[in-house]
Amino acid sequence: MTNPTTLGSYDPPIPLAEQISHEWMLDPAITYINHGCFGARPRVVSQSQQRWRERIEARPIELIDRRRDDLLSDAKAAVARFVGVQPQDFGFVTNATGGVNAVLQSLTFEPGDELLTVNHVYNAVRQAMRHVAERSGAKVIELPIPLPVQSPQQLVDAIAAGLTDRTKLVVVDHITSPTALIFPVKQIIELCEQRGIDVLVDGAHAPGMVDLDIASLGGAYYSANLHKWACAPMGTAMLWVRPDKQAPIHPTTISHFFGEGLAAELSWQGTRDMSGWFAAPDAIAYFEQYGWDRVREHNHQMATWVQRMLCERWAGIGVEPTTPLDGSMIGSMTTLRLPERMREVGETPIELHDRLYDEFALEVPIFDWDDAWWIRASCQIYNTPDDYEKLADAVLKLLA
Ligand SMILES: Cc1ncc(COP(=O)(O)O)c(C=O)c1O
Incomplete structure (x- = not known):
């Protein structure tokens, strides 16, 4: 691993516009660096959803019953283009x-079948x-992949080593939640498909963080x-299923269209608020004003800079990066291992989180994983370098 103290120069990204944060619903009193948890909404998206709610409430039968298929198909068309699928192969x-x-x-799984993950x-x-394993006598195998990781190939090799004649399904994250790693899903799928094993x-975290072409994976x-x-x-x-695998797959709520194909079944999962689904194209369009490539590049450059900057600023307290410092294995989030000393600041990760929130108005997740404490910083277009400098200062102050 590169020694963070010997790094050359590096820069945070140029902001996509002068004032972006006011376009978002987030409370400006909080420094929000946890976009990865539940996302956040631009105002125009909330407004769009609200308009859909009002239309639905004004004419419930017309929108949710008679026009549902048309409205869903408009929303699905925009989403399908965005993530690289055919509308008939997925549903909300x-x-x-x-x-x-x-x-x-x-x-369905048989006793002795293996469901593999990491x-x-x-x-x-x-x-x-x-x-599902417990009810059928199958086994879940969870392969340990310790951090730091140096290359995508290491992840492919780890999964390859875990495949057996009993592996029936591999479940892999495109971008992991605690550790913010981008998994080389295409290579993992190729490896598994060669052995006749399906991958879920x-x-x-993928739509909007990485350029996505789901069907081509x-x-x-x-x-x-x-x-x-x-x-x-x-x-x-959304749930997408490859056409040849669709027949046995059903929503968890079986309803009127059972047996009429996955997309039809997903189009009606009982009465629910569909306003968010109808507003999804407006979320995609919001980012189009900046350009999706620029958005992803901005967020990635910020995450890469944050990883390096925090490693430098916290070198004295013994922080460790989890992925190569060139950013090659991360998207818009970066996770760092916190030093044991952080336990002086709070007895649990929640206590440390709460101190950062209460004393510094910082919303950032801290968690226990693989017997250590970790911090994950998310980068979205409303964030500025100051947000992360503030985090760097706050942790040092707490430890001082
Ligand atoms: C990798 C991963 N999978 C699944 C989820 C669950 O997302 P949701 O709560 O929207 O179902 C999350 C949420 O953070 C996640 O990070």
């Missing part, structure tokens, strides 16, 4: 967890895997949030 769900559950609960898996997905990708299943990095209203997510 409320969250990535729901998409993952729909797949896991639709599949220890970076999102905990809710881990529990969903446990649930948990792409909760070649996997069987892809569940993704639009409410994180595409900043659609909360409760807007």
